[in-house]
Amino acid sequence: MGLLDKQFTDDNIVVTNVEDLFNWARLSSLWQMSFGLACCAIEMMATSASHYDFDRFGVMPRPSPRQADLIIISGTVTLKMALRIKRLYEQMPDPKYVISMGSCSNCGGPYWEHGYHVLKGVDRVIPVDVYVPGCPPRPEALLEGLLKLQEKIRNESMVKKSA
Amino acid sequence: MKSPEEIFQILKNNFGDSIIELKKDLPAESFIIINSLMIDKVCLFLRDDKELLFDSLMNLSGVDDANGQSINDEEGGLKIIGGTLSVYYHIESTKLGHKICLKVSSPRENPIVNSVYYIWRHSDWHEREAFDLLGIKFQNHPDLRRILMPYDWEAGHPLRKDYRNPEFYQGMKVPY
Numbered sequence: 001m002g003l004l005d006k007q008f009t010d011d012n013i014v015v016t017n018v019e020d021l022f023n024w025a026r027l028s029s030l031w032q033m034s035f036g037l038a039c040c041a042i043e044m045m046a047t048s049a050s051h052y053d054f055d056r057f058g059v060m061p062r063p064s065p066r067q068a069d070l071i072i073i074s075g076t077v078t079l080k081m082a083l084r085i086k087r088l089y090e091q092m093p094d095p096k097y098v099i100s101m102g103s104c105s106n107c108g109g110p111y112w113e114h115g116y117h118v119l120k121g122v123d124r125v126i127p128v129d130v131y132v133p134g135c136p137p138r139p140e141a142l143l144e145g146l147l148k149l150q151e152k153i154r155n156e157s158m159v160k161k162s163a
Numbered sequence: 164m165k166s167p168e169e170i171f172q173i174l175k176n177n178f179g180d181s182i183i184e185l186k187k188d189l190p191a192e193s194f195i196i197i198n199s200l201m202i203d204k205v206c207l208f209l210r211d212d213k214e215l216l217f218d219s220l221m222n223l224s225g226v227d228d229a230n231g232q233s234i235n236d237e238e239g240g241l242k243i244i245g246g247t248l249s250v251y252y253h254i255e256s257t258k259l260g261h262k263i264c265l266k267v268s269s270p271r272e273n274p275i276v277n278s279v280y281y282i283w284r285h286s287d288w289h290e291r292e293a294f295d296l297l298g299i300k301f302q303n304h305p306d307l308r309r310i311l312m313p314y315d316w317e318a319g320h321p322l323r324k325d326y327r328n329p330e331f332y333q334g335m336k337v338p339y
Binding site for chain 2: 079080083107108112116119125
């Protein structure tokens with residue numbers, strides 16, 4: 001964990017540094033914006049449900065961007081939706097993270113050539129931290145993506161810009 | 164229950180020249196071609212006549228026939244001049260159990276078709292879709308706006324065969 005590597009000097013005292021503490025707190029309670037776009041959202045809901053249980057990683061849905069740390073772009077981003085996604089992202093408070101889930105939001109997916117209405121990758125409007133491939137990705141793949149994001153947050157620095 | 168031939172004969176007796184042709188012996192179901200500016204009157208008759216009672220519009224879809232003259236314009240893209248756009252109506256009588264398909268065609272440069280909104284209310288969004296994707300103008304429709312594409316989409320109607328996607332929309336790059 002990084003936090004508990006440090007020495008115990010008393011029963012109730014853990015010695016650590018602010019950076020590790022903040023990173024640990026952030027990665028352990030990533031509140032996700034409850035928001036889904038297409039078939040990937042079904043897999044995302046399955047990941048949230050009891051069988052795969054997103055909640056054991058501290059991920060739980062929040063219905064407002066103001067209370068969310070993480071937005072999972074789960075599905076096809078149409079041009080019409082892209083403007084709304086950008087606005088939602090801008091409404092989220094820092095620090096904020098983005099998981100792009102599935103081929104459509106990674107790069108346009110099956111709509112890459114003839115999809116006149118599809119944005120070819122959500123990274124054209126917002127910065128993406130982790131890309132999860134698949135069409136749609138299985139819940140295990142999304143969990144792997146989340147673990148990758150946690151790994152990224154764990155190594156963040158307060159003074160150095162990470163991305 | 165009436166066959167397509169019987170339905171065609173009833174319409175022909177009531178509307179004469181507005182009923183253009185019955186196409187039958189196709190691999191798909193038979194259809195009747197109707198004048199695009201008479202379609203609303205014909206449909207009202209089809210719905211209310213005691214022998215026909217077509218109470219349900221199962222589907223309404225627009226088609227780009229692409230039967231005009233194809234030319235390559237200066238930018239190397241396809242452009243179609245002349246020809247028609249069509250609308251197909253699949254209707255059913257749930258009381259009498261018969262079905263028929265109607266077709267209207269309208270010139271590509273100014274495609275005007277009368278709306279059947281006031282006859283089958285569920286044609287509302289179907290007509291808006293045909294307007295959005297093919298640019299068919301439904302006369303007397305009360306709210307003919309785009310339904311799928313953004314309201315400020317200026318590049319035209321995407322399902323036309325000579326449609327070309329724009330480079331940018333609201334600052335976002337559109338092509339791959």
